[in-house]
Amino acid sequence: MARRNFLTALALPALFVVGAVAMASIFIVDEREKALVLRLGRVVNVQEEPGLGFKVPFLDDVVKYDSRILGLPTNPLEVTPLDDRRLVVDAFARWRITDVVRFRQAVGTGGIDAALTRLDPIVNAAIREVLGSVPSTTVLSDDRTVLMNQIRDEARRNSAGLGVEVIDVRLTRTDLPEQNLNATYARMRAEREREAADEIARGGEAAQRVRAAADRTVVELTSEARKRAEVVRGEADAERNAIYAAAFGRDPEFFAFTRSMTSYERAIRGNNSSIVMQPDSEFFSYLKSDGAANANPAPPPSVEQSDAGAAVSDDEELVTPTITDRDGNELGAAAGVRLTPMPESLTTPPEEGPAVTLPDDGAAVEDAPAPDAQAPAETN
Structure with missing residues (x-):
């Protein structure tokens, strides 16, 4: 019994030693590792596959390395x-x-x-x-x-x-490098600013060209319109004067009477105007008499003459009067204006009227005076 107990007491430490030796001779290699078995610093085995590996206990060393990337x-x-x-x-x-x-x-x-x-x-x-x-x-x-x-x-x-x-x-x-960044950025900014200045200059040049063309067009249109307006106005004034001359030339006495009335209207305006002249001055001739005795109106046409005149008027050809300027150019031709056609008889100048007897001395004048000569003097 005592011997059995002794053997049992010896078996337990031996079993422990065997287990320790067995554990020391086994090593485990993970799938993420590679192992080297070193004996006294020399490689005796390479374990690259995962699993169990064996070595000499207390003599071999195991070194593991990571096999991942x-x-x-x-x-x-x-x-x-x-x-x-x-x-x-x-x-x-x-x-x-x-x-x-x-x-x-x-x-x-x-x-x-x-x-x-x-x-x-x-x-x-x-x-x-x-x-x-x-x-x-x-x-x-x-x-x-x-x-x-x-x-x-x-x-x-x-x-x-x-x-x-x-x-x-x-x-x-x-x-x-940091020391070159500022210089590089400055050069980039300068380049961009130069490009922006070039674009602004080109835009300003284009705008100036458009503005100059528009100004020139405005001046040309305004000048042409003003020229045409002056031409039309001149032709209208010429036609008006021609009509006035034809109308006043038919009765110089009536023209002188009209001019006198205009002179009276301008001279006597009621603004404390003073006129100093002789009472028998020609200016007051139409204040003494209306000049009806010296008038020479055109006789009214008779019925036969009216009919004949109507017949003649119906058959008379309409012509366009020709009025030229001092250079001989027809008025209105440049502006595209044409005068209104009228009967040919109206386009001929009026004949000289008969002698007119002045109201102050009754002297007869053989030739009809010019319209301006019968106008009384205007005094302001």
């Missing part, structure tokens, strides 16, 4: 393109471990952090090399896929010895 953000980098125009570039690289043995040999015990330290200068060098071979306009363009693929391929070749693969490199920001 990892990121590498770079610091802002200043590059000089082919046209010597400096640019500030931000990039982002994606990479993963492809050969864990070579990766272990390259980075040692530093792991992922050491790999990031080694990859950063490789990616920066690739960015400088590729962007330095093209002008800045290509770098600043919208389509930079070709440049990013070249940077990726260059970084992939240079990092092959690390046991990693650079999957992709993206340029997140491409801009001018």
Whole structure:
């Protein structure tokens, strides 16, 4: 009984030791990891598949690395393109471990952090090399896929010895340096202001041309209208004067009487006017007599004459009188105005009237005086 108890007491620690040894010889590899089995610092096994793995307890060490795609953000980098125009570039690289043995040999015990330290200068060098071979306009363009693929391929070749693969490199920001931004913006503003000034100048020139053409058209239309109005007014005055001359020439006494009445109306206006002249002056001739004894009106036509005149008038041809100016040009022709046709008898000048006896001395005058000679003098 005592022996059994002793064996039981020894079996429990042995079972514990066996369990501990068994646990120390087993390791688990996740699907997101790759593992290396190291014995005294040397790689003895590579476990890339997920599941259980075995090692020598207390002699082998297991080192695990992330097998997923990892990121590498770079610091802002200043590059000089082919046209010597400096640019500030931000990039982002994606990479993963492809050969864990070579990766272990390259980075040692530093792991992922050491790999990031080694990859950063490789990616920066690739960015400088590729962007330095093209002008800045290509770098600043919208389509930079070709440049990013070249940077990726260059970084992939240079990092092959690390046991990693650079999957992709993206340029997140491409801009001018801070010290050049103000000068660039000022140049852009000056260029836009120059273009705006050119557009304003061209618009002002066009507006001035339109305004000048409109002003010239207004002057031409106004001048032409004024010219036509003066021509029409002159022709109307000429026709009026001709009618007046024909009417007054038929009875000079009546014309003199009319002019005297007009003179009386203008001289005696009731505004305290004073007239000093002799009582027997010719100005008062029609105040002494109305001049009816000296009148020579046209005799009224008889019935036979009226009928004959009517017949003649009906058969008489209508003609358009011709009135010319001092240069011999027909009045109204330039303005498109035509005088009203009238009987031919009215277009001939009136004959000289008979002698007229003046009322003051009764002397007879052989020839009819001019209309202006019979008008009394006007005194204002």
